[in-house]
Amino acid sequence: MTKRFSVFLTALFxxxxxxxxxxxxxxxxxxFSELENRYLKKFPKITVEEISSGKLMENFEDYxxxxxxxxxxxxxxxxxxxxxxxKQENNSIYFGKHETLLxxxxxxxxxxxxxxAGYVNAFAENLDIPVYFGLIxxxxxxxxxxxxxxxxxxxxxxxxxxxxxxxxxxxxxxYDALNQHRDQDLYYRxxxxxTSLGAYYGYASLxxxxxxxxxxxxxxxxxxxxxxxxxxxxxxxxxRWLKPDSIQTYVPDDxxxxxxxxxxxxxxxxxxxxxxxxxxxxxxxxLGGNQPLCVIKTQNTDAPKLLLVRDSYSDSLAPFLTQNFSxxxxxxxxxxxxxxxxxxxxxxxxxxxALYSISNFVSSQDLFLLGM
Numbered sequence: 001m002t003k004r005f006s007v008f009l010t011a012l013f014x015x016x017x018x019x020x021x022x023x024x025x026x027x028x029x030x031x032f033s034e035l036e037n038r039y040l041k042k043f044p045k046i047t048v049e050e051i052s053s054g055k056l057m058e059n060f061e062d063y064x065x066x067x068x069x070x071x072x073x074x075x076x077x078x079x080x081x082x083x084x085x086x087k088q089e090n091n092s093i094y095f096g097k098h099e100t101l102l103x104x105x106x107x108x109x110x111x112x113x114x115x116x117a118g119y120v121n122a123f124a125e126n127l128d129i130p131v132y133f134g135l136i137x138x139x140x141x142x143x144x145x146x147x148x149x150x151x152x153x154x155x156x157x158x159x160x161x162x163x164x165x166x167x168x169x170x171x172x173x174x175y176d177a178l179n180q181h182r183d184q185d186l187y188y189r190x191x192x193x194x195t196s197l198g199a200y201y202g203y204a205s206l207x208x209x210x211x212x213x214x215x216x217x218x219x220x221x222x223x224x225x226x227x228x229x230x231x232x233x234x235x236x237x238x239x240r241w242l243k244p245d246s247i248q249t250y251v252p253d254d255x256x257x258x259x260x261x262x263x264x265x266x267x268x269x270x271x272x273x274x275x276x277x278x279x280x281x282x283x284x285x286x287l288g289g290n291q292p293l294c295v296i297k298t299q300n301t302d303a304p305k306l307l308l309v310r311d312s313y314s315d316s317l318a319p320f321l322t323q324n325f326s327x328x329x330x331x332x333x334x335x336x337x338x339x340x341x342x343x344x345x346x347x348x349x350x351x352x353x354a355l356y357s358i359s360n361f362v363s364s365q366d367l368f369l370l371g372m
Contacts, residue, residue: 122371124169134172179206191231
């Protein structure tokens with residue numbers, strides 16, 4: 001390599017880096033990534049505390065990574081490079097068998113789980129109604145045979161069993177309910193959520209724990225509403241070579257009144273939001289997506305009222321619950337900080353449950369609100 005050519009390569013590299021920096025700085029900054037279905041990092045606040053703790057540089061790196069020009073292209077390119085090099089993971093997402101993307105779950109912190117158990121017990125002790133609790137295992141646990149050989153991930157069955165042993169309330173055995181049907185399409189291949197079929201088995205397990213009779217799956221007719229769903233695992237992993245998922249429904253929305261609280265104020269909602277099938281986040285077809293509170297009223301006026309403290313997994317669970325309850329009050333602690341005890345008393349709730357996906361539960365910062 002001649003000196004002149006070396007200088008040319010160096011100049012070209014510097015021009016590329018400088019150009020990328022300039023474009024990234026002056027391009028308009030997005031607040032939300034539709035592809036990844038998440039809010040992007042904001043420019044970090046510069047304080048003495050942030051500098052001394054070292055968090056300033058960490059936050060600045062996250063901000064830079066979120067707002068670099070052509071970010072989606074770079075993420076996809078990295079996934080291709082990882083795949084071509086023989087690696088089976090990108091951004092903590094495994095490239096599994098049967099064209100399945102599986103999210104890795106790190107081993108939870110035992111101290112945090114001990115604290116979380118106290119919050120769940122406070123939730124049960126604080127209410128004068130029957131209380132149930134359930135952890136939803138991830139696809140990596142139920143479809144462990146699809147993981148790359150030797151891929152490390154938490155032993156969710158053991159984590160759930162140990163956690164249940166610390167609780168004073170009734171628990172819902174969702175792991176066994178799903179595991180006995182693991183040869184079926186219980187989860188999306190490109191998304192971390194369970195499918196409507198997986199949600200049905202979760203619903204049936206919850207009803208059995210409550211002593212209620214679940215509607216038979218044989219009496220429900222699946223309807224495919226889209227065959228072009230690429231979920232959050234697809235977005236985060238950078239994988240762009242998989243076949244999209246399909247989304248199905250089993251329960252019609254006839255005779256239901258849905259009240260949504262996206263802005264904190266009641267507005268007419270819907271069990272299914274058709275226009276969201278045209279968006280990237282097609283899972284928001286169920287109930288319209290994340291919201292602080294959603295109240296579903298059915299024509300089963302003699303049935304009990306249920307309060308369900310939940311995450312987004314319950315969006316696709318909610319349609320099945322309409323078969324057994326007069327009202328379902330879906331309460332999301334990430335956006336709703338009101339007292340659960342007061343809410344139960346004010347709305348004449350007959351029974352309560354908290355259902356969380358294990359990944360959301362072990363990372364939640366809002367569990368202390370369970371006891372309020």
